[in-house]
Amino acid sequence: MPFEDTGAQGCNNPLLCGDIHYFRLPEVLQLIAMQWLTGRLSLCKEDKKVDIYIRKGKVAFATGDDRGANEQLGSLLVRMGKLDQGAVDKALARSRDTGERLGRVLIESGVADKDVIRTALFKQTERSIYKGMAWGEGSFSFECCAMPEFVEDIPLELTVEGLILEGVRLIGEERAISEKIPSLSVIFTRPMYTPEQLEGMGLKGHERLVLELVDGKRDIKELINISGLSEISILRALFALYSAGFVKKYEPTASQYRTQYL
Numbered sequence: 738m739p740f741e742d743t744g745a746q747g748c749n750n751p752l753l754c755g756d757i758h759y760f761r762l763p764e765v766l767q768l769i770a771m772q773w774l775t776g777r778l779s780l781c782k783e784d785k786k787v788d789i790y791i792r793k794g795k796v797a798f799a800t801g802d803d804r805g806a807n808e809q810l811g812s813l814l815v816r817m818g819k820l821d822q823g824a825v826d827k828a829l830a831r832s833r834d835t836g837e838r839l840g841r842v843l844i845e846s847g848v849a850d851k852d853v854i855r856t857a858l859f860k861q862t863e864r865s866i867y868k869g870m871a872w873g874e875g876s877f878s879f880e881c882c883a884m885p886e887f888v889e890d891i892p893l894e895l896t897v898e899g900l901i902l903e904g905v906r907l908i909g910e911e912r913a914i915s916e917k918i919p920s921l922s923v924i925f926t927r928p929m930y931t932p933e934q935l936e937g938m939g940l941k942g943h944e945r946l947v948l949e950l951v952d953g954k955r956d957i958k959e960l961i962n963i964s965g966l967s968e969i970s971i972l973r974a975l976f977a978l979y980s981a982g983f984v985k986k987y988e989p990t991a992s993q994y995r996t997q998y999l
Contacts, residue, residue, distance in 0.1 A: 751878040752776070762869045763901045765877055770794040770897040776882045782875030787865050790888045796895040798858065798888040801865035808864060808967060810839050813857045814849065816965055824848050838887050855891050862893055863900065870904040871911065907969075914976045918957070921968075924987035925975060926953035938983065947974035953987050 752774075753765065762780065766789075769778065773794040780787040790798040811825035820843075828842045835842070840858065843849040884892070927948065930938075935945060943966055950960050961971050978984045 751880045753778075753877070753879040755877055757782070757872050757875040757877055760877070762866070762872065762877070763904070765879070766796075766897045766901065769879060774879070774881060775884070776880050778877060778879045780869045780872065780875060780877050782872055785875075787869045789866060789869070790884055792884060792892065792894075794897065796862065796866065796897065796900065797884060797892050799862040799865040801868060808861065810854075810857055810861065812965075813860060814843075814853070816967075817853075817857065819849060819853050819857075838890075841887075841890060851891055855893065858891060859893055859895070862895065863903070866895075866900055867904045867907050870901075871908050910973075914972050917979055918972060918975060921957040921961075924953065924956045925951045925979070925984040926987040927951050927978075927984045938981075941977075942974065943970050944974045944977055947971060948978055948983060951975075951978075951984050 753768070755765075757780065765778065769776075769791055771794070775792050776790075778789040778791060780789070785801075787799060787801045789796060811820075811829060814820040815822055815825060828839055828846065828848060831837070831846070832839045832842045837845075840854045844851060844854060930948075935948070938945075940948065943964075946964060947960065947966075950964060955963070957971060957975065960975075961968055964971060966974075975984065979986075
């Protein structure tokens with residue numbers, strides 16, 4: 738067997754089992770893909786867990802219990818402009834009552850079609866795997882098994898090679914961002930810009946929205962909550978604005994934990 742049993746959680750009788758400190762997620766995914774295996778790869782670290790479902794060497798779905806509110810399916814669909822919050826709340830209520838998964842409720846009620854749900858699930862799956870790639874400790878186990886019904890409902894097909902390439906890029910980006918923004922408690926401030934000045938800044942994507950929300954009082958956690966944007970989108974925008982000198986840190990934070998969005 739390529740990996741020793743090092744006491745990883747859930748390793749009752751897995752095909753592969755080991756310590757993430759020695760075998761990172763990209764290496765494990767590559768091995769599974771090379772063998773065209775089908776089953777579930779589970780990652781565990783303290784109170785966090787990620788389950789990656791793989792069909793014939795390609796990622797079919799991933800779930801993670803550390804998703805923030807803005808990474809939930811309903812929030813993603815609202816941010817994508819596919820649904821309004823009222824429709825999501827109604828579907829969530831039915832999901833709680835029936836025990837059905839939200840995606841199936843939305844499809845069966847005619848609120849969203851499969852392609853829309855697939856796009857949102859694709860984004861969710863990518864993020865769960867990218868977070869797992871950044872783990873430096875924890876355990877993994879892989880067992881061969883059939884895909885559960887909720888995976889078969891809307892199967893995805895992500896190549897391991899593509900996920901690894903993008904994941905490595907994002908991990909490098911996270912390190913650069915965390916050097917300048919070490920905590921979600923950081924507060925930024927800015928001058929009062931005129932509309933003409935804002936137009937001439939060449940801001941891209943979400944940068945103007947984030948710039949307008951910066952007021953010298955809200956920390957990054959508050960910016961995430963009121964903007965409806967994901968944590969990574971806010972951090973990218975603030976990093977760009979800070980690097981360009983459009984915003985400044987209002988005061989240093991006592992918290993020194995590294996931003997964990999991957």
